[in-house]
Amino acid sequence: MRSEIIAVGSEMLTPWRQDTNSLALTEKLNDLGVIVAFKTIVGDRRTDLADAIRIALGRVDIVLLTGGLGPTEDDLTREAVADALGLELRRDHAQVTALYTRAASMRISMPENNLKQADVIDTAVVLPNPNGSAPGQWLDTAFNGYRKLVMLLPGPPGECIPLFDIAYLPRLKELLPPRHIAKRTLRAAMILESQADKILAPIYMTYPDVETTILASGGEIQLTLIAAKPAQDAAQKRVDELAGRLEVALQDWLFASDGESLEEIVLLNLALRQMTLAVAESCTGGKISERLTSISGSSRSFVGGAIAYSNNLKTDFAGVPAEVIARYGAVSVEVAAAMAEGIRKRTGASIGLSVTGIAGPTGGTDAKPVGLVYFSVADAQKTETFERNFRGPRERVRTWAAQQALDLVRRRLM
Amino acid sequence: MRSEIIAVGSEMLTPWRQDTNSLALTEKLNDLGVIVAFKTIVGDRRTDLADAIRIALGRVDIVLLTGGLGPTEDDLTREAVADALGLELRRDHAQVTALYTRAASMRISMPENNLKQADVIDTAVVLPNPNGSAPGQWLDTAFNGYRKLVMLLPGPPGECIPLFDIAYLPRLKELLPPRHIAKRTLRAAMILESQADKILAPIYMTYPDVETTILASGGEIQLTLIAAKPAQDAAQKRVDELAGRLEVALQDWLFASDGESLEEIVLLNLALRQMTLAVAESCTGGKISERLTSISGSSRSFVGGAIAYSNNLKTDFAGVPAEVIARYGAVSVEVAAAMAEGIRKRTGASIGLSVTGIAGPTGGTDAKPVGLVYFSVADAQKTETFERNFRGPRERVRTWAAQQALDLVRRRLM
Numbered sequence: 001m002r003s004e005i006i007a008v009g010s011e012m013l014t015p016w017r018q019d020t021n022s023l024a025l026t027e028k029l030n031d032l033g034v035i036v037a038f039k040t041i042v043g044d045r046r047t048d049l050a051d052a053i054r055i056a057l058g059r060v061d062i063v064l065l066t067g068g069l070g071p072t073e074d075d076l077t078r079e080a081v082a083d084a085l086g087l088e089l090r091r092d093h094a095q096v097t098a099l100y101t102r103a104a105s106m107r108i109s110m111p112e113n114n115l116k117q118a119d120v121i122d123t124a125v126v127l128p129n130p131n132g133s134a135p136g137q138w139l140d141t142a143f144n145g146y147r148k149l150v151m152l153l154p155g156p157p158g159e160c161i162p163l164f165d166i167a168y169l170p171r172l173k174e175l176l177p178p179r180h181i182a183k184r185t186l187r188a189a190m191i192l193e194s195q196a197d198k199i200l201a202p203i204y205m206t207y208p209d210v211e212t213t214i215l216a217s218g219g220e221i222q223l224t225l226i227a228a229k230p231a232q233d234a235a236q237k238r239v240d241e242l243a244g245r246l247e248v249a250l251q252d253w254l255f256a257s258d259g260e261s262l263e264e265i266v267l268l269n270l271a272l273r274q275m276t277l278a279v280a281e282s283c284t285g286g287k288i289s290e291r292l293t294s295i296s297g298s299s300r301s302f303v304g305g306a307i308a309y310s311n312n313l314k315t316d317f318a319g320v321p322a323e324v325i326a327r328y329g330a331v332s333v334e335v336a337a338a339m340a341e342g343i344r345k346r347t348g349a350s351i352g353l354s355v356t357g358i359a360g361p362t363g364g365t366d367a368k369p370v371g372l373v374y375f376s377v378a379d380a381q382k383t384e385t386f387e388r389n390f391r392g393p394r395e396r397v398r399t400w401a402a403q404q405a406l407d408l409v410r411r412r413l414m
Numbered sequence: 415m416r417s418e419i420i421a422v423g424s425e426m427l428t429p430w431r432q433d434t435n436s437l438a439l440t441e442k443l444n445d446l447g448v449i450v451a452f453k454t455i456v457g458d459r460r461t462d463l464a465d466a467i468r469i470a471l472g473r474v475d476i477v478l479l480t481g482g483l484g485p486t487e488d489d490l491t492r493e494a495v496a497d498a499l500g501l502e503l504r505r506d507h508a509q510v511t512a513l514y515t516r517a518a519s520m521r522i523s524m525p526e527n528n529l530k531q532a533d534v535i536d537t538a539v540v541l542p543n544p545n546g547s548a549p550g551q552w553l554d555t556a557f558n559g560y561r562k563l564v565m566l567l568p569g570p571p572g573e574c575i576p577l578f579d580i581a582y583l584p585r586l587k588e589l590l591p592p593r594h595i596a597k598r599t600l601r602a603a604m605i606l607e608s609q610a611d612k613i614l615a616p617i618y619m620t621y622p623d624v625e626t627t628i629l630a631s632g633g634e635i636q637l638t639l640i641a642a643k644p645a646q647d648a649a650q651k652r653v654d655e656l657a658g659r660l661e662v663a664l665q666d667w668l669f670a671s672d673g674e675s676l677e678e679i680v681l682l683n684l685a686l687r688q689m690t691l692a693v694a695e696s697c698t699g700g701k702i703s704e705r706l707t708s709i710s711g712s713s714r715s716f717v718g719g720a721i722a723y724s725n726n727l728k729t730d731f732a733g734v735p736a737e738v739i740a741r742y743g744a745v746s747v748e749v750a751a752a753m754a755e756g757i758r759k760r761t762g763a764s765i766g767l768s769v770t771g772i773a774g775p776t777g778g779t780d781a782k783p784v785g786l787v788y789f790s791v792a793d794a795q796k797t798e799t800f801e802r803n804f805r806g807p808r809e810r811v812r813t814w815a816a817q818q819a820l821d822l823v824r825r826r827l828m
Contacts, residue, residue, distance in 0.1 A: 013450045015441035016629055016638070018432065027429035036427045037462060039455035048451060048473075055469055059462075194485040194525045201487055213458075214486060215425045217570065224428065279721070285707025286700030289721040293699025296775055296808055304727040307693070307703040309718030313761060317720065317731060347727060361710055389520065392545045394710055396572050 001176065002037040003029055004056040008068035008077050009155060010043035021066045021153070021160045028164065032172055033179030033228040034062060044068065049080035057084060057143040057150075062172075067155030069134035071114040077152055078137070082121050085141060085150070092120040095135055102133055124152075127167035132159040136167055140175075149175070179228050182235035184243045185259035186223040188250045189407040196221045199249050207242045218396075219403035220262070221253075255410055262406045263291040263298075269413040270301035270351075277409060278349035279305035280318040280339040282330065283357040283373060287402035303349050308339060308356075318342040318354065331356050333374050333385045340376035341383055351412065352378040355405050359397045373401045377412050384412075415590065416451040417443055418470040422482035422491050423569060424457035435480045435567070435574045442578065446586055447593040447642070448476060458482060463494035471498065471557040471564075481569030483548035485528045491566055492551070496535050499555060499564070506534040509549055516547055538566075541581035546573040550581055563589070593642065596649035598657045599673035600637040602664050603821040610635045613663050621656045632810075633817035634676070635667075669824055676820045677705040677712075683827040684715035684765075691823060692763035693719035694732040694753040696744065697771040697787060701816035717763050722753060722770075732756040732768065745770050747788050747799045754790035755797055765826065766792040769819050773811045787815045791826050798826075 005026070007019035019041055026036045037060055042052045049068070056063045068077030082089050095118035103110040117134045120126055127136035137152040151168055153160045188196065193216035200223070204212040209229075215222040225242055229235035247254055255265050270277055279288050285307060292302045306317035311330055314320040319342025320335055328334040336354050344352025357373025364370035375386040388404055390397045419440070421433035433455055440450045451474055456466045463482070470477045482491030496503050509532035517524035531548045534540050541550035551566040565582055567574045602610065607630035614637070618626040625640040639656055643649035661668055669679050684691055693702050699721060706716045720731035725744055728734040733756025734749055742748040750768050758766025771787025778784035789800040800822060804814045 013440065013453065014627070015437050015444065016627055018434075018437065020432075023429050023432065026427065030429065037457060037459075038466070039427065041453040043451060045451075051473065052452070059465065192522075192525070194528050197486040198525055198527055205487075211424075213424050213428070214488065215431065216484075224425070224430075278727075281700075281703075282718075283707075285712075285718075286695075286703030286721070289695075289700030289723075290698075290704050293697075293721070293723060293773075294809065294812070296773075298699075299723055302723060304696075304699075304721035304723030304731075306720055306731065307700070307707070307718035309703075309707060309713055309716060310761075313718040316760065317718075346730065347724075359707075359710075391520070392572060393576070395708065396545070398708070 001034045001062065002060040003034050003062035003064060004038040004040065004060045005036060006040045006042060006052055006056060006063065006065045008042055008044065008049060008065055010074070012041050013043050019066070021155070021157055024157075024161050025064060025066075025164060028169060030181055030226070032176055033181055034172070034176070044074040044076055046076045046080050046083070049076055050083040053080055053084035057148055061147075062149045062151070064151045064153060066153045066160050069117065069152060069154050071111065071116050071133070075116070078119050078121060081139070081150060081152060085121070085139070085143065087122045089119045090122055091115070092118050092126055095120065095126060098128065098135070099133060127163065129154055129159055129163050130166070131162055132156065134159075136163050138168065138171060177230065179230060180232035180235050181226060181228045182232065182239040184225045184239050185256070186225070186243060186246055186250065186254060187256040187259065187262070188221045188223075188253040189255050189262055189410070190219050190404060191221055191250070191253040193221060196250070196253075200246055203245050203249055204242060207238065210238055210242050212242070218399045219407070252411065252414065255407070261295075262403065262410065263295055266406055266410050266413070267292065267295055267298055267301050269410065273413065275350035275413070276301055276303050277351045277353060278303050278343045278347035279405075280308045280314070280343040280352065280354040281305065282308050282314065282339075282355060283359045284355045284398050284402045284405065285309060287398055288353070288355065288405050291402060291406065303347050305343050305347065314339060317346065319346055329368070331358055331368055331372060331374060333387065336374035336376040337378070337383050337385050340378035344378050350379060351409060353405055353409055355401055357397070357401055359394045359401075361394055371397050373397070373404070375405055375408055377408050379412065415448045415476065416474040417448050417476035417478060418452040418454065418474040419450060420454045420456060420466055420470060420477065420479045422456055422458065422463060422479055424488070426455045427457050433480070435569070435571055438571070438575050439478060439480070439578060442583060445595050445597075446590050448586075448590070458488040458490055460490045460494050460497070463490055464497040467495055467498035471562055475561075476563045476565070478565045478567060480567045480574050483531065483566060483568050485525070485530050485547070489530070492533050492535060495553070495564060495566060499535070499553070499557065501536045503533045504536055505529070506532050506540055509534065509540060512542065512549075513547055541577065543568055543573055543577050544580070545576055546570060548573070550577050552582065552585060594644065594646040594649050596641050596643070596646065596653040598639045598653050598671070600639070600657060600660055600664065600668060601670040601673065601676070602635045602637075602667040603669050603676055603824070604633050604818060605635055605664070605667040606630075607635060610664070610667075614660055617659050617663060618656060621652065624652055624656050626656070632813045633821075666825070666828065669821070676817065676824065677709055680820055680823050680827070681706065681709055681712055681715050683824065687827065689764035689827075690715055690717050691765045691767060692717050692757045692761035693819075694722045694728070694757040694766065694768040695719065696722050696728065696753070696769060697773045698769045698812055698816045698819065699723060701812055702767070702769065702819050705816060705820065717761050719757050719761065728753060731760065733760055743782070745772055745782055745786065745788060747801060750788035750790040751792070751797050751799050754792035758792050764793060765823060766790075767819055767823055769815055771811070771815055773808045773815075775808055785811050787811070787818070789819055789822055791822050793826070
């Protein structure tokens with residue numbers, strides 16, 4: 001069953017506002033086995049809106065509209081749905097009463113134009129809205145000979161989502177065959193999307209009943225597997241089976257089997273081994289620490305460290321001899337190693353992690369270009385160093401460097 | 415001139431991801447006088463995508479597509495645009511070379527399936543992407559006898575927006591009639607949106623020709639003023655006049671008169687005074703450092719500091735006497751003061767900034783609830799301390815705390 005969510009409102013076509021209802025609605029629809037195939041955002045223009053509704057009715061079975069149910073002249077969802085379906089609006093007397101009652105309870109007089117909110121599309125079921133004056137509407141109707149469900153929901157998230165839960169969800173459940181969705185998210189670090197797809201596509205292509213999505217960002221691949229089946233067991237079995245095969249194929253790039261973040265995995269592995277981590281960050285400037293401390297309970301395994309941005313701090317906090325910096329430069333494999341060893345010793349942590357590099361956009365040379373980053377991971381046994389070259393603007397270099405650094409610690413712990 | 419932005423990718427039809435490129439693109443299009451009339455989000459299904467493109471071509475003049483240009487089997491934007499326009503794809507030899515060169519410079523071998531990214535729609539102008547492997551494409555074409563502009567842009571925001579700026583914007587400007595827009599963005603810290611609106615609405619309401627938008631997030635108010643006039647001077651004059659009045663009303667909450675970020679303003683003021691800053695972060699865990707070092711050239715005024723997450727590091731790196739921690743607790747005004755003074759002395763910076771608090775969700779007590787955060791700013795003259803209580807989940811507390819900390823430094827520098 002395919003659905004479309006149409007978010008109505010010119011403010012969501014500005015640079016500053018975004019539809020957010022659709023995220024929560026999507027999750028609830030997916031849980032019922034309903035796929036969201038399209039999302040459309042359209043302004044408060046009756047013809048645009050009616051056209052968008054006709055297009056949706058032509059391509060999906062269920063159309064959800066959010067917004068445009070208020071009392072202003074710009075609120076045209078009711079009218080446009082009626083236009084698209086060739087139906088009439090009627091003023092619902094129970095709703096008129098409800099509007100007057102609501103105004104009275106708020107000790108305000110009822111503005112005349114509020115009555116617009118009592119207009120109901122013929123054949124629609126009116127769904128009272130406990131958190132606002134605009135009721136929802138539910139239409140079980142036909143378009144070009146096909147059965148369609150059309151749902152009108154208020155725009156404010158505090159009205160839309162609760163109303164969906166109490167009024168639409170039970171109705172949908174009653175109509176839809178009992179379908180169950182199973183989900184798994186695998187995550188892998190520092191593998192290119194193209195490389196991952198080459199390895200994984202031959203596997204997931206043999207599971208056409210499992211929807212597999214690959215998402216890449218900031219040195220990370222996220223694989224989402226979703227299957228919908230009549231029974232939960234069957235859906236879960238297929239997803240787990242495919243996940244198992246993809247996990248093997250991803251080898252040690254894989255870091256999470258159930259959606260965990262890299263920082264969570266690093267902290268979990270430190271805790272399991274009763275080890276602690278300290279960092280000395282130069283070019284990442286706090287990104288690694290910030291990610292680790294975003295996890296509640298991180299203080300158990302992460303002691304902190306130094307933002308060794310200046311050379312003095314590299315020496316004073318991370319114990320890098322000034323002559324090593326003078327000789328090799330702050331961005332060098334020697335300084336990276338000394339930083340990791342130094343921060344480990346200074347803090348007494350089991351593992352010291354360091355990053356030093358040239359984030360750009362300035363500061364690069366032919367020998368040491370922007371994007372060159374050195375890493376080091378030191379523990380009681382050994383100190384390893386790594387060199388990477390990242391591309392792109394400052395923020396990208398820093399994001400990738402932080403991801404690489406965390407992944408190096410994960411690999412050391414494996 | 416009406417446009418539609420089509421964001422391509424099944425991940426944006428999940429509950430977890432949202433199109434964000436369209437916000438920045440909308441701003442840039444609006445500046446050119448182009449209205450965004452529709453936004454569509456569609457998954458990686460060739461027929462759905464081709465249909466969505468046809469619909470867009472039928473209702474607007476300019477169609478922007480973001481995403482679906484990668485190397486995977488799911489990346490089908492090129493194919494679908496060709497389908498919709500009845501055009502062919504050809505493999506572009508210059509792009510093939512570019513892909514091999516890029517792989518070589520990254521010292522990796524070129525995966526065979528990456529070549530897909532060299533496929534170009536017939537008659538399209540290929541726009542090399544400095545931040546990724548998928549080039550953009552620009553089509554000045556016809557659909558049902560009408561002239562249409564179709565733009566294919568990469569999905570990752572770090573690629574999409576810069577490429578739009580360097581390659582698409584100049585081309586659009588050349589085609590569109592000249593338009594004069596004046597814009598100013600004022601920013602203020604640690605003032606509530608409702609409080610700001612109460613002060614500001616009576617002023618900006620008297621400028622109906624200037625579009626004023628207030629946006630609040632993370633302890634910050636952003637006011638955007640936009641005026642479009644037949645002449646640049648006239649537009650600028652109205653915007654500057656309103657900005658001037660709003661600035662006065664915002665008093666010392668105002669930190670930026672032209673869109674600068676709080677970290678930029680702090681760094682600028684430090685540099686002007688030839689002063690340096692060091693931080694000792696506990697509950698913010700690197701957020702302050704991360705924000706400061708996100709600015710290129712920050713090393714001039716920001717020396718770095720300590721992520722003093724454990725008590726040991728508060729003592730060892732920030733010089734907080736262990737007995738002060740034992741006596742008052744790590745989250746206390748005494749420890750905050752000692753951290754700021756300590757980090758200043760240890761690093762030799764002009765100003766020391768510290769944060770210690772309870773980010774939650776656990777760790778709170780009746781006396782020291784989740785959200786309680788102490789700050790201190792120390793220079794050679796004096797050490798000031800501050801106490802704040804923030805609400806909400808861990809991430810919100812940390813974000814507000816980092817914002818408050820930077821604002822305290824700004825106020826000290828004023």
